[in-house]
Amino acid sequence: MVNLKAVFANHLKGISLKIARLFLLLSLLSWLFYTPTGLAQQGQQQGPVYIVQEGDTLWEIASRFRVSVEDLQLANNITNANQLAVGDQLVIPGLDGVEGVLTTRQLGYGENLLSLTRNYDIHVETLVRLNRLISPAELYSNSVLILPDASQTISNTQRTLLAPGQSLLELAALHRTNPWTIVNTNDLPATWGALPGDVLLTNSLQGSENGSAAPGALPSEIREVQLNPGRLQQGKAAVLTIVSRDELQLEGSFMDHDLHFFPDGNGQYIALQGVHALAEPGIYPLDLQITLEGEMPFEFSQMVRVAAVDYPYDEPLNVNPTTIDPAVTKPEDAQWAELTAPASPERYWSGIFSIPSPFSREYCLETGECWSSRYGNRRSYNGSPYNFFHTGLDIVGKTGTEIYAAAPGVVVFAGPLTVRGNATVIDHGWGVYTAYMHQSEILVTQGDRVEAGQLIGLIGDTGRVEGPHLHWEVWAGGVQVDPLDWLTEEFP
Numbered sequence: 001m002v003n004l005k006a007v008f009a010n011h012l013k014g015i016s017l018k019i020a021r022l023f024l025l026l027s028l029l030s031w032l033f034y035t036p037t038g039l040a041q042q043g044q045q046q047g048p049v050y051i052v053q054e055g056d057t058l059w060e061i062a063s064r065f066r067v068s069v070e071d072l073q074l075a076n077n078i079t080n081a082n083q084l085a086v087g088d089q090l091v092i093p094g095l096d097g098v099e100g101v102l103t104t105r106q107l108g109y110g111e112n113l114l115s116l117t118r119n120y121d122i123h124v125e126t127l128v129r130l131n132r133l134i135s136p137a138e139l140y141s142n143s144v145l146i147l148p149d150a151s152q153t154i155s156n157t158q159r160t161l162l163a164p165g166q167s168l169l170e171l172a173a174l175h176r177t178n179p180w181t182i183v184n185t186n187d188l189p190a191t192w193g194a195l196p197g198d199v200l201l202t203n204s205l206q207g208s209e210n211g212s213a214a215p216g217a218l219p220s221e222i223r224e225v226q227l228n229p230g231r232l233q234q235g236k237a238a239v240l241t242i243v244s245r246d247e248l249q250l251e252g253s254f255m256d257h258d259l260h261f262f263p264d265g266n267g268q269y270i271a272l273q274g275v276h277a278l279a280e281p282g283i284y285p286l287d288l289q290i291t292l293e294g295e296m297p298f299e300f301s302q303m304v305r306v307a308a309v310d311y312p313y314d315e316p317l318n319v320n321p322t323t324i325d326p327a328v329t330k331p332e333d334a335q336w337a338e339l340t341a342p343a344s345p346e347r348y349w350s351g352i353f354s355i356p357s358p359f360s361r362e363y364c365l366e367t368g369e370c371w372s373s374r375y376g377n378r379r380s381y382n383g384s385p386y387n388f389f390h391t392g393l394d395i396v397g398k399t400g401t402e403i404y405a406a407a408p409g410v411v412v413f414a415g416p417l418t419v420r421g422n423a424t425v426i427d428h429g430w431g432v433y434t435a436y437m438h439q440s441e442i443l444v445t446q447g448d449r450v451e452a453g454q455l456i457g458l459i460g461d462t463g464r465v466e467g468p469h470l471h472w473e474v475w476a477g478g479v480q481v482d483p484l485d486w487l488t489e490e491f492p
């Protein structure tokens with residue numbers, strides 16, 4: 001108000017009282033309208049505004065925007081750091097040239113620097129500076145970015161793929177728009193700045209197809225991409241779901257495995273891929289190739305974070321030396337991996353798996369008494385380093401205890417092996433398998449169609465064991481995953 005008074009006084013000198021009154025009114029009005037509801041009402045500091053979210057603390061906000069708590073307090077006249085309330089608007093100091101309302105958002109799979117700049121109409125340099133980005137690898141799926149508020153996304157646009165051999169002029173003509181509008185909307189240097197395979201924003205008469213979480217770097221036929229970060233962990237089965245109203249051919253790869261996508265009949269294409277229990281935590285590229293009918297394949301790659309799981313270390317184990325001799329284990333492991341590598345297009349299972357023993361699932365989950373060893377435990381055999389892990393769930397039982405199929409499927413292996421003993425493998429489709437080891441008796445043969453709960457064998461102590469039990473494995477995308485997840489959660 002100090003400045004207003006000064007300006008008011010200056011104007012009073014030379015201008016008629018009538019104009020001065022109008023000016024005062026306008027000033028007061030603008031002051032009223034531009035006053036944020038929260039803490040940033042002093043207006044001493046210029047800069048973008050951040051709206052306080054649930055769970056935010058002043059320290060956390062300061063660290064996110066890399067300003068000191070003191071500067072943040074000073075800019076917003078905050079005397080008590082605990083007075084922060086959800087919905088408060090904080091001015092963020094030190095971000096010259098950045099305006100508007102900022103928020104933080106988890107980046108989905110299917111977005112990149114270009115799609116973000118186009119969707120929010122923000123320059124690449126601003127986005128890079130705002131997030132202190134050093135490399136595009138930092139834009140991994142589920143990374144948290146500082147972005148303009150969702151209300152600032154470009155409206156009435158749709159994603160359009162610049163086809164190979166197509167010029168921007170042709171694209172503009174096709175969409176009845178001016179090529180320079182496309183250049184401006186997409187932050188291109190000129191009409192030659194767009195490359196084939198580029199996903200551009202064009203005007204849409206049907207209204208906006210974009211949202212702040214749309215996979216903006218993918219062709220518009222891809223409506224949504226789901227990739228649950230909770231399953232991107234050692235020993236978990238990741239589920240990648242791609243939603244499209246159009247017929248697609250999808251291929252992809254992740255952590256040295258080809259992804260196998262299957263349509264669910266409701267416009268969703270689903271791939272299940274296990275993350276190895278001993279995989280190094282970090283970021284890995286997830287490559288995707290999307291082919292729409294009659295078009296060239298569209299390729300996309302984005303980093304995805306894989307988290308560690310704190311699996312315990314078992315006491316060192318002593319077993320028959322033959323069962324850890326690489327001359328024996330290597331060919332058997334290769335045979336085992338080969339059995340579980342194909343992804344059959346028919347999905348036989350639905351819902352959660354049933355426990356493959358006479359115990360009730362509820363009793364076992366509640367007490368944990370039904371398993372003698374869980375999946376993922378780090379292991380040492382006969383004094384070796386801890387570079388083994390427990391590949392399944394050990395279910396307690398005596399020789400002769402019944403074994404049931406955990407889900408419907410087709411038996412793809414039933415026979416004796418050195419390490420695994422008498423073993424059975426069931427294919428449930430879509431690259432999902434269950435395996436049953438150390439049996440005293442196998443009661444099915446290869447090619448049998450089995451139902452969930454069907455008797456398939458008897459518990460025993462054949463192979464690399466210290467006593468009778470059922471070692472039960474679940475495979476997804478050629479990788480052993482935690483069977484307990486499949487007893488408690490529905491996949492996909």
Ligand SMILES: [Zn+2]
Pocket residue numbers: 373390391392393394470471472
């Ligand atoms: Zn086991």
